Amino acid sequence: MSDAPESSWTVKVREKAVEALPPEKLLPDGQPTYVASWIYVFGVASIASLFVIIASGSILALKGPAWWHYTGVGHFFNSIHMWAVELFFFVMVVHLWGKYWMAAWRGGRARVWVTGAITFLVAVPTALTGYVSQQNFDAQWISTQAKDGLNSVGVGAFFNVTNFGQMYSYHVLLLPIAVVVLVSAHVLLVRRHGVVPPIELNARLATVPAGETPAPVPSSAGAGS
Amino acid sequence: VSVLRPKDDTRPWTGGYQPYDLVKEACIAIGVIAMLAVILTVLFSSPDDKPSTIAQWSKQLPVNFVTAAADELNGTSGTAEYGPPYNHNGEGQHAAFIYLQKWLGVSHPINTADDYVIDPLKTIPNDAALQSALAEYQAAPENTQKAWSEAYAKPLNEYAEAEEAEKPLPKTVSLDPATDTVSVQASGAGPVPTMMASLLSLAKSGGLDGSLLTSRQFFQTDYTKPLLFMADGGLLDKRAEAQHLGGDEWGMMNETGSYPGQAWLWLYALWYQIEPFKSSENADILVMLMMGVLSLAFIAIPFIPGVRDLPRWIPIHKLIWREHYAAAAPPAGPRPARAMPDAGS
Numbered sequence: 322m323s324d325a326p327e328s329s330w331t332v333k334v335r336e337k338a339v340e341a342l343p344p345e346k347l348l349p350d351g352q353p354t355y356v357a358s359w360i361y362v363f364g365v366a367s368i369a370s371l372f373v374i375i376a377s378g379s380i381l382a383l384k385g386p387a388w389w390h391y392t393g394v395g396h397f398f399n400s401i402h403m404w405a406v407e408l409f410f411f412v413m414v415v416h417l418w419g420k421y422w423m424a425a426w427r428g429g430r431a432r433v434w435v436t437g438a439i440t441f442l443v444a445v446p447t448a449l450t451g452y453v454s455q456q457n458f459d460a461q462w463i464s465t466q467a468k469d470g471l472n473s474v475g476v477g478a479f480f481n482v483t484n485f486g487q488m489y490s491y492h493v494l495l496l497p498i499a500v501v502v503l504v505s506a507h508v509l510l511v512r513r514h515g516v517v518p519p520i521e522l523n524a525r526l527a528t529v530p531a532g533e534t535p536a537p538v539p540s541s542a543g544a545g546s
Numbered sequence: 547v548s549v550l551r552p553k554d555d556t557r558p559w560t561g562g563y564q565p566y567d568l569v570k571e572a573c574i575a576i577g578v579i580a581m582l583a584v585i586l587t588v589l590f591s592s593p594d595d596k597p598s599t600i601a602q603w604s605k606q607l608p609v610n611f612v613t614a615a616a617d618e619l620n621g622t623s624g625t626a627e628y629g630p631p632y633n634h635n636g637e638g639q640h641a642a643f644i645y646l647q648k649w650l651g652v653s654h655p656i657n658t659a660d661d662y663v664i665d666p667l668k669t670i671p672n673d674a675a676l677q678s679a680l681a682e683y684q685a686a687p688e689n690t691q692k693a694w695s696e697a698y699a700k701p702l703n704e705y706a707e708a709e710e711a712e713k714p715l716p717k718t719v720s721l722d723p724a725t726d727t728v729s730v731q732a733s734g735a736g737p738v739p740t741m742m743a744s745l746l747s748l749a750k751s752g753g754l755d756g757s758l759l760t761s762r763q764f765f766q767t768d769y770t771k772p773l774l775f776m777a778d779g780g781l782l783d784k785r786a787e788a789q790h791l792g793g794d795e796w797g798m799m800n801e802t803g804s805y806p807g808q809a810w811l812w813l814y815a816l817w818y819q820i821e822p823f824k825s826s827e828n829a830d831i832l833v834m835l836m837m838g839v840l841s842l843a844f845i846a847i848p849f850i851p852g853v854r855d856l857p858r859w860i861p862i863h864k865l866i867w868r869e870h871y872a873a874a875a876p877p878a879g880p881r882p883a884r885a886m887p888d889a890g891s
Binding site: 348349350351352353354355356357358360362365366368369370372373377389390396397399400401403404405407408410412414419421422423424426427428431434435438439441442445448449452455456457458459460461462463464465469470471472473474475476477478479481483484485486487489515517518519520 | 567582598649782805
């Protein structure tokens, strides 16, 4: 390490980052015992789906937008891409409902909820731009149907669903970047604040004599965000 | 301010911790999701119905094509009267005093008469009758042009209305199966019948598909003009209805075949199925504004009294954390003394 001056921006950013998220918080090797339900699986499943979407989408992008229409391999990867998107939305919706019923915004975690909710909302046009970039009948029909809603609120002036070139750019670059940035912020916030404790934990802990804590739960279930 | 502040009954966890391998869990999750995607792919593949072309449209539904083209010429088609962002022939939709469509202006200008009829016809070489008809049409005053195109469109629209109502078709419009040409008995249509016969011929040859894509540059990626022209016609609708993709059947959230489509748009599509949205002339902006408000509310759930409290009132959390609550509950008999290990990370 060099003897960087205290005024170094780099040092300040590093110190702030390590203070906010020390390595043991960023990559923990333990979870509170209350993190014991299958509902926790759906957070990490959402990220896993996003990973498969980006991987399959990257293969489609490497070969160009027409490839999947005339090759079996291309169609296979297009199908993987489509089903990964369906899985992504399914597990994300279950994840969101789970977090809602856990009131997971408690304890200064409102930003965790907000980033998650915005991710869902940004994922919708990310998928839509994919559907209208397909260069098939679905793309023709969906784009001519979707234009009216977007035009009615003026969005169509700068986001034209019948312009394949523009939609493809949004789909393979701009919106995926937005989703990845949002998911990253969401996960970092989860790691910083930890998994939200059970509702009415204080009230229940109050039933336990001072100095004692509840018995641990068997470590059986998976854990996630 | 305190009303907006979410109730916080949390405090730093001082209880037990269990081993957790985050990286391993993420790797397993990716493997499982990838495997599921492969299984679904093998079982169901994905839809890829070929796109329609203007050439197909003009061959399969020549009367419908000529009707749509006549409406583009006389300025009564859906695109011609759309307003922003395509032209100034309408104000677009509004909600109360909100005219977002009008305020954002015309960003993709389309003059349906010129773009869909006149300019493509100019590309046809060596057709003296067409050149003469075009010259006559363009030299005529605007009201004469209007009178000619309306006279030609009238019997076609009557034919379309009868066809839609499944009534006997008027004999003023006929299709010659031998030449596959459309005859329209329209008096006072001037040069329009000649122009439309040439346009139909150009469309059948595939020339109109290419003509609508060419503009100032060689490479093209903007399909706005041909798509809007096709949307004014009947082929896309016909294919969509056959696949149950109509707006009254939850529209664009579906896709061809028995695939789930964009099921996440269900709430957006729902409003189009019910009143007052269903029959409103401003349904699109009303639905979009409604979804905008609901989206903001969705983001702001932690700050909305009542909505943020439901999870406490409806105790689904007791199911989620049942093991924890069972372990934390005081035992019925004498409590066994159990010490917790120190907190880990």
